[in-house]
Amino acid sequence: MLITKGLFRMRRNKFTAVPYWIEQFSSDLWLTKGYTDATVAAYRSDLSGFHRWLETRGKSCLEVVEDDISAWLAALHEKTLNPRTVARRLASLKSFYRFLIKVGKVSEDPTSRLSKPQLPRSLPNTPTNADVVSLLDITELNSCTGLRDKALLELLYATGLRASEVSGLMMNDLEHERRAIRILGKGERERLVVYGEEAAFWVNLYISRARPALRQDYKCDTLFLSARGKRMRVEAIRLIVRKHAKNNNITRPISTHSLRHAFATHLLDGGADLRAIQILLGHASITTTQIYTSVSSRRRSAIHKRNHPRKCPNVCGDA
16 A cells, blocks of 8 residues: 555554545555645545544445535534635545546545535735845844844745745755756646845855855755754744744734745736746646735735825725
8 A cells, every 4th residue: 555755654653544545545646646745644634534524424435425525514614613624624525536536436426516615815914025124134144043044034035935845945956147946846846936136145155154064064955954954844944934023023923924925925016927926936826826916906005095195095995
């Protein structure tokens, strides 16, 4: 039976009995679709919860009909779960039953007539230009870790990379002359991301001065290293963002992902093409990127409302 690396680690740490076909589906997500360990684990968790609920009704996942799915969704709503959580679990179930049909284990999809629930469209939390300037104002540049943090934050804002993508950057992923980085993102999709002179200056300074000292005796080829000379993990990168936001007295919540939002929104404010932003962010669909047009419109309305002598009417939208 095929088991992904991530699933093996989970089993080693805490054994949980999971039905054979859920394991096979999880392996298929990793092997054929190229999903990350974290994404596969999320699908597996959703389906394991559904399996446990089925056990209370004396059924297996291969015996499910539409009424069972409806009852399960009703049970989730009774728990007052976040609507987005319920929608995600239904999406996991739909993918699972499409897989079972593909491998010939069920003849009908019990989820086929169930539509995805309508969710309120929430705009991302986007730092202002002032927030970003303040975050990047790092004064501890005499230490290796301070110089590393400066280069890391400049690169995050300059590229819009995910924390997981920055964590996995290798030295040979950088093309210094073109100021570009080759990224292998979600779904094993490769893209080329460019960055500006400011980020290039700090990254090059970190590589020449701080990284050799951090590397110590380890033969680690990842770009950003911990104080122990190992690859920086995703959570460590997130902690660095929170640490410097706190140090610089930024009251708005800032994370690695909100820096990604800032990258996209500030590009759009500057007149960048939405399709180009989609490619830089690595979004599979343009609809995912389009949410930034709403953020940008809201920001323009706020600027007009604050500065124009005749205030922006309601049709422009409120800040």
